[in-house]
Amino acid sequence: MKNQELANVLYEIADFLEMEGITFKPYAYQKAAITLESLEEDVEEIYKQGGIKALEKIPGVGKSIAGKIEEYLKTGKVKYYQDLRKKTPVQVEELTAVEGLGPKRVKVLHQKLGIRSLKDLEKAAKTHQVAHLFGFDEKTEKNILEGIAFLKRDKGRFLLGEILPRVRMIYSKLQALKEVERVDYAGSVRRMKETIGDADFLVISRKPQKVMDFIVSQPEVIKVWGKGSTKCSVRVEEGFDIDVRVLPKKSYGSALQYFTGSKEHNIATRRIAINKGLKLSEYGLFKSKKIIAGKTEGEVYKKLGMEWMEPELREDQGEVEASLERKLPRVIGYQDIKGDLHCHSSWDGGVNSIQELVKAAQKLGYEYLGISDHTKFLRIEHGLDEKKLARQRKEINKVNSKLKNFKILQGAETNILNNGTIDIKDEALKELDYAIAGIHSSFKIEKERMTERIIRAMKNPYINIISHPTGRILKKRDEFQCDFDKILRAAKEYRVILEINSCPERLDLNDQNIRRAKEAGVKMVINTDAHHKDQLRYIELGIAQARRGWAEKANIINAHPLVKLLKFFRQ
Numbered sequence: 403m404k405n406q407e408l409a410n411v412l413y414e415i416a417d418f419l420e421m422e423g424i425t426f427k428p429y430a431y432q433k434a435a436i437t438l439e440s441l442e443e444d445v446e447e448i449y450k451q452g453g454i455k456a457l458e459k460i461p462g463v464g465k466s467i468a469g470k471i472e473e474y475l476k477t478g479k480v481k482y483y484q485d486l487r488k489k490t491p492v493q494v495e496e497l498t499a500v501e502g503l504g505p506k507r508v509k510v511l512h513q514k515l516g517i518r519s520l521k522d523l524e525k526a527a528k529t530h531q532v533a534h535l536f537g538f539d540e541k542t543e544k545n546i547l548e549g550i551a552f553l554k555r556d557k558g559r560f561l562l563g564e565i566l567p568r569v570r571m572i573y574s575k576l577q578a579l580k581e582v583e584r585v586d587y588a589g590s591v592r593r594m595k596e597t598i599g600d601a602d603f604l605v606i607s608r609k610p611q612k613v614m615d616f617i618v619s620q621p622e623v624i625k626v627w628g629k630g631s632t633k634c635s636v637r638v639e640e641g642f643d644i645d646v647r648v649l650p651k652k653s654y655g656s657a658l659q660y661f662t663g664s665k666e667h668n669i670a671t672r673r674i675a676i677n678k679g680l681k682l683s684e685y686g687l688f689k690s691k692k693i694i695a696g697k698t699e700g701e702v703y704k705k706l707g708m709e710w711m712e713p714e715l716r717e718d719q720g721e722v723e724a725s726l727e728r729k730l731p732r733v734i735g736y737q738d739i740k741g742d743l744h745c746h747s748s749w750d751g752g753v754n755s756i757q758e759l760v761k762a763a764q765k766l767g768y769e770y771l772g773i774s775d776h777t778k779f780l781r782i783e784h785g786l787d788e789k790k791l792a793r794q795r796k797e798i799n800k801v802n803s804k805l806k807n808f809k810i811l812q813g814a815e816t817n818i819l820n821n822g823t824i825d826i827k828d829e830a831l832k833e834l835d836y837a838i839a840g841i842h843s844s845f846k847i848e849k850e851r852m853t854e855r856i857i858r859a860m861k862n863p864y865i866n867i868i869s870h871p872t873g874r875i876l877k878k879r880d881e882f883q884c885d886f887d888k889i890l891r892a893a894k895e896y897r898v899i900l901e902i903n904s905c906p907e908r909l910d911l912n913d914q915n916i917r918r919a920k921e922a923g924v925k926m927v928i929n930t931d932a933h934h935k936d937q938l939r940y941i942e943l944g945i946a947q948a949r950r951g952w953a954e955k956a957n958i959i960n961a962h963p964l965v966k967l968l969k970f971f972r973q
């Protein structure tokens with residue numbers, strides 16, 4: 403599947419064009435890139451079926467970009483892109499991955515200091531060559547070094563959302579193999595952790611060698627780290643590794659338990675076994691030398707006096723004790739969400755029309771969809787002002803009048819300005835079905851001020867939801883500084899709902915903060931923040947985080963039908 407590869411090329415073209423100071427065009431490339439990376443279908447398949455005409459029909463892809471996609475699919479190259487790279491030979495993807503560095507700054511760094519790579523940049527910043535450049539200062543230099551350190555810390559880990567499509571493809575291939583009796587995800591993938599070191603699979607088969615041969619012969623495998631008779635380890639073209647282990651039936655359950663982890667959970671369960679005079683390993687649960695459980699996970703846990711628990715809970719965060727006491731949470735299910743309250747339409751420059759988004763939401767079995775376009779402060783994203791919101795309301799009413807058993811709500815994702823006020827007037831907010839507020843600028847202010855800023859936004863009676871409440875971007879930047887306990891107390895007092903944002907790089911709130919919100923009695927909403935209709939599918943990532951944070955249906959407002967949902971909004 404070349405969707406992501408192509409999206410990366412288009413993103414880079416956008417960056418190069420932005421470097422040149424060209425307007426509008428970069429935006430078109432970004433839009434096409436978003437489309438490709440979120441597309442459900444394989445772009446190669448689309449092209450095979452319908453040629454360049456079919457490519458042009460993909461929303462967000464125009465004639466000229468379709469041509470470049472065709473060229474890439476045919477030759478593996480795009481000349482236009484190569485020319486841009488020749489003109490400004492910098493590792494733009496690597497450099498713009500540093501928080502706070504956009505294409506324009508990358509250009510300055512290249513022109514003035516000859517910086518081409520992350521390595522060059524680190525050297526320059528460490529020797530204080532960056533601070534005195536025009537548009538930079540000591541603070542930006544320090545931020546750059548922090549950004550680089552952050553990137554290094556997470557090197558080698560991959561976003562769950564990015565690798566899941568490939569992991570699932572391999573799963574289905576294994577499942578379809580006649581020598582394979584059963585296959586399961588294990589490790590951090592099964593626990594749906596937000597970042598993944600490597601993907602683990604367990605298999606039952608009578609012909610392990612066949613399974614090994616099959617794996618190493620796959621076209622997406624670019625490196626074989628090791629291939630034994632029952633275990634192999636390979637790297638796939640996206641750059642991450644896969645471990646496959648074939649196991650005998652009699653110990654499959656204990657192996658699944660062991661290789662699902664986490665390591666910490668395993669240590670805690672092994673301790674329970676020891677206390678009972680038993681021994682637990684991947685080969686089974688043993689009483690002296692006799693195996694007493696091993697076939698299924700349920701059996702292993704039961705013999706330990708525990709209840710089976712969802713893999714997402716297995717982090718040694720109290721689940722072992724809760725299981726012994728029969729106090730495990732009944733976490734929200736992957737099918738429990740009734741609608742999404744955060745998505746962007748073409749009104750603010752998103753890819754899809756309201757109708758297209760509605761269709762996609764209906765396909766997911768939803769009852770409602772909240773359109774929440776950006777408001778005016780974010781000019782680059784074509785934010786809506788009061789007048790445009792009113793016009794959008796009319797369109798939403800019109801579309802609603804034609805819908806059966808489905809309701810579009812009008813929201814908006816407003817901006818929390820530096821002083822905590824909202825960038826849209828109260829009179830306009832009042833006309834919406836609900837309003838979201840989020841921090842989209844000035845992330846680096848001090849803790850007290852950030853806390854006050856968010857609480858002031860919550861005090862606005864028309865704000866119902868705070869989007870991506872802690873501002874983290876996985877592999878890019880940490881949560882901003884704020885007093886989260888204070889924010890939870892305010893959320894509870896003002897009946898403001900905190901978002902669990904399902905974007906693969908956000909997943910914000912994270913699992914631990916979800917747990918804290920639940921314990922504080924604060925309601926949450928699982929949203930995708932989709933900028934493309936196919937991104938509505940990311941909801942599973944947010945649900946996974948919610949489950950990892952022990953959230954139950956009652957904690958999540960959009961696990962409820964429309965009538966009940968509306969009651970969660972104040973007034």
Ligand code: DGT
Nearest residue numbers: 589590597598599600660661662663664665668669
């Ligand atoms: P990752 O790959 O870093 O995202 O995280 P995991 O959890 O998938 O870890 P991985 O792939 O190294 O190993 C898979 C599972 O095997 C892990 O979750 C628990 C188990 N495991 C691995 N090493 C150890 C160990 O040293 N002790 C124990 N108790 N379990 C281990």
Ligand code: CA
Nearest residue numbers: 589590600601
């Ligand atoms: Ca793993």
Ligand code: CA
Nearest residue numbers: 589600602645
């Ligand atoms: Ca592994």
